[in-house]
Amino acid sequence: MTVRHVGVEEEFFLVDDDGRLAAASDDVVSEGGAEHELFLQQVETESLPRHDAKQLREDLVAERLHAAAAAERAGYHLAAMGVDAVGGADPRPTPAPRYQQMVDRFGEVGRHALTCGMHVHVEVADDEAVAVVDALRPWHPVLMALSVNSPFFHGRDTRHASWRGQLWDTWPSAGPVEAFGDRATYERAVDALLASGAALDRHMLYLDARIAEDYPTVEIRVADVCTDVDDAVLVAEVARALVETAVTHPAPDGRWRIELLRAARWAARRDGLEGRLMNPLTASFDPAADVLDALLEHVGPALDEAGSLGLVREGLRRLGEHGTGAARQRSAAGRGADVRAMVSDVVERTTRH
Secondary structure, rough: OOOOOOOEEEEEEEEOOOEOOOOHHHHHHOOOEEEEEEOEEEEEEEEOOOOOOHHHHHHHHHHHHHHHHHHOOOEEEOOOOOOOOOOOOOOOOOHHHHHEEEEEHHHHHHHHHOEEEEEEEEEOOOOHHHHHHHHHHHHHHHHHHHHEEEEOOOOOOOOOHHHHHHHHOOOOOOOOOOOOOHHHHHHHHHHHHHHOOOOHHHOOOOOOOOEEEOOOEEEEEHHHHOOOOHHHHHHHHHHHHHHHHHHOOOOOOOOHHOOOOOOOOHHHHHHHOOOEEOOOOOOOEEHHHHHHHHHHHHHHHHHHHHHOOOHHHHHHHHHHHHHHHHHHHHHHHHHOOOHHHHHHHHHHHOOOO
């Protein structure tokens, strides 16, 4: 079997010594450390497409270290967290025509988009892409639960493990979709979204998974940016295995109702791995540990063929023992909810390798 290539885009915040967001991306980008994103308080990096998990990890570490060094030279720090934890930042759009148009058109929705996520690109053939997008729908909440990393917002504990996800869903083109069935139906849906004004262009189609415009991939967009690089690799490897399994062992669609998918994503973002998740094999809500067992059963052969079964098993064990990114943020903040101490811990772990 030829192992599919996978690539990862990561968005990061720039913060000052007090943990407040800093509109300093021009300085970081000018050093060649990263790329611009929607706001000046954030930057984006991307890996090369890799078929080997070790190489992917090396890419992610190198990109993080490069961006962090550029940020440090500018007097700031790189922080892999999903939302503005401390608060007080005025979202400042990057002065590019498209970004300004987005904020002007969508107003407060655009301002709420000051968030950092992780996007996973998995290689697909043209005739596989729509079937993969359809098959991934019930599995998105599981990927969300693995990556939750944004419990604090503007100095408060939101009681959600991923507040980024809640903010992201305010975009009118974001969220779960009905099954498309074929490429023609997918394209008609895209054209209708564009005609409605819910997206300025195809790059603003913020579906949970979409057919990428610039690469031969399906792009999965549901994860918070992960503070710990090993969590990012885990999410990427699970995503790749889900895609491979969707192609090699297609299952009946199951006619997943949108309200059930929305409930499942809310449960995942609310509790991460500390509550109940929807089991895509049974459509029941079960303890998270049981759903992760079902995940391994479902994608185990694909992971084994790719040589990453042990890595994923170890990653799931690590999350079970040490907690998700959200749990680790709460632990770092302590009982007094010291958000600045939490951000300091995030900064240190962002480049730990």
